[in-house]
Amino acid sequence: MKAVVLTAYGDPAIGLEFRELPEPAGPGAGQVLVGVEYAPINFSDILVARGLYALHPELPSVIGNEGAGRVLEVGTGVYSVRVGDRVTLPLGSFTWRERMVVNADGMAVLPADADPRQLAMLGINPPTAHLLLETYVQLQPDDWIVINAANSAIARWIVSFAKRKGVKTLGLVRRAEAMSAAREAGCDLVLLDDENAPEKMAEALGAKRMRLALDAVSGEATGRLAKLLGPRGTLVSYAAPSFAAMAVSPFEVIFNDLTVRGFSLGNPDFAGQILGAITQAATMLASGEVAIPVAATYRLEDIGAAIAHQASGGKVLLKVGD
Numbered sequence: 552m553k554a555v556v557l558t559a560y561g562d563p564a565i566g567l568e569f570r571e572l573p574e575p576a577g578p579g580a581g582q583v584l585v586g587v588e589y590a591p592i593n594f595s596d597i598l599v600a601r602g603l604y605a606l607h608p609e610l611p612s613v614i615g616n617e618g619a620g621r622v623l624e625v626g627t628g629v630y631s632v633r634v635g636d637r638v639t640l641p642l643g644s645f646t647w648r649e650r651m652v653v654n655a656d657g658m659a660v661l662p663a664d665a666d667p668r669q670l671a672m673l674g675i676n677p678p679t680a681h682l683l684l685e686t687y688v689q690l691q692p693d694d695w696i697v698i699n700a701a702n703s704a705i706a707r708w709i710v711s712f713a714k715r716k717g718v719k720t721l722g723l724v725r726r727a728e729a730m731s732a733a734r735e736a737g738c739d740l741v742l743l744d745d746e747n748a749p750e751k752m753a754e755a756l757g758a759k760r761m762r763l764a765l766d767a768v769s770g771e772a773t774g775r776l777a778k779l780l781g782p783r784g785t786l787v788s789y790a791a792p793s794f795a796a797m798a799v800s801p802f803e804v805i806f807n808d809l810t811v812r813g814f815s816l817g818n819p820d821f822a823g824q825i826l827g828a829i830t831q832a833a834t835m836l837a838s839g840e841v842a843i844p845v846a847a848t849y850r851l852e853d854i855g856a857a858i859a860h861q862a863s864g865g866k867v868l869l870k871v872g873d
Contacts, residue, residue: 554570556570564858575650582654590618599614615646619671619673622636623650625655626655637661639670659829659830666842673833678832679814681824681832690718699766701720748775764787767790767792768791768792770791770797774803777804787812797811799811
């Protein structure tokens with residue numbers, strides 16, 4: 552069985568290797584055998600490979616936090632899925648392998664006619680987007696939120712869920728050439744992520760201020776988000792690819808009485824809400840309401856090239872099995 556294995560923490564280009572592994576045993580009670588079709592390379596996977604994530608598997612180990620596949624065999628007592636169903640794979644179940652045995656609980660059965668590449672990306676970004684909008688602020692129709700990295704894959708889910716609530720989105724991007732992607736994602740207003748953003752926002756929206764700011768960058772970008780919040784606004788940090796400390800002015804926090812929170816999809820408080828968000832997102836995908844651009848797909852044998860591509864930007868998937 553083909554797989555990608557992490558052999559050492561540190562540089563993913565060195566630590567990740569293509570290997571042949573033994574086939575898994577048949578599923579036990581409450582378990583299913585799944586043939587993995589596609590699995591994304593996410594930022595969280597890079598963090599696992601670097602040893603910077605909360606999850607630290609004993610090495611060598613297959614990794615991969617997300618994916619989708621077909622049910623090949625079911626164990627006794629399994630009634631929620633059937634052989635042939637396409638399903639999501641549980642978060643953090645190490646998906647970069649052709650076949651795997653997992654517990655049937657928590658699996659979402661996916662639309663049979665939807666693009667399997669799109670379905671493979673349902674396990675992390677959609678529930679993250681849903682929970683970011685539902686957990687911290689009681690948003691009302693015509694409220695505004697602001698997000699950075701607005702040209703990213705998760706931004707499309709945040710904007711799509713926000714539109715369903717009647718909430719408007721200000722999207723910040725770091726490069727002028729990325730503004731079109733943020734507009735395509737559905738942001739109601741797109742600005743460059745620089746020190747001129749508050750002035751530009753005021754020109755476009757008058758006295759309107761953001762109730763919620765969602766930070767996917769960290770560093771100086773966090774401070775720029777804080778400047779766009781209104782009194783008693785809330786800033787939520789959920790990713791930090793810059794690896795930089797959040798640089799928020801204490802005066803923004805003090806005089807605007809801001810709340811700063813952190814989000815992790817692995818928080819056990821969210822466990823009961825993830826499946827519903829994935830099911831809703833699958834419906835949105837099947838209807839064509841949302842589609843995530845895919846930069847490239849790679850076979851497991853080409854994991855080195857896939858990691859290099861992911862580092863340069865764009866959504867990269869592993870084509871795990873046929």
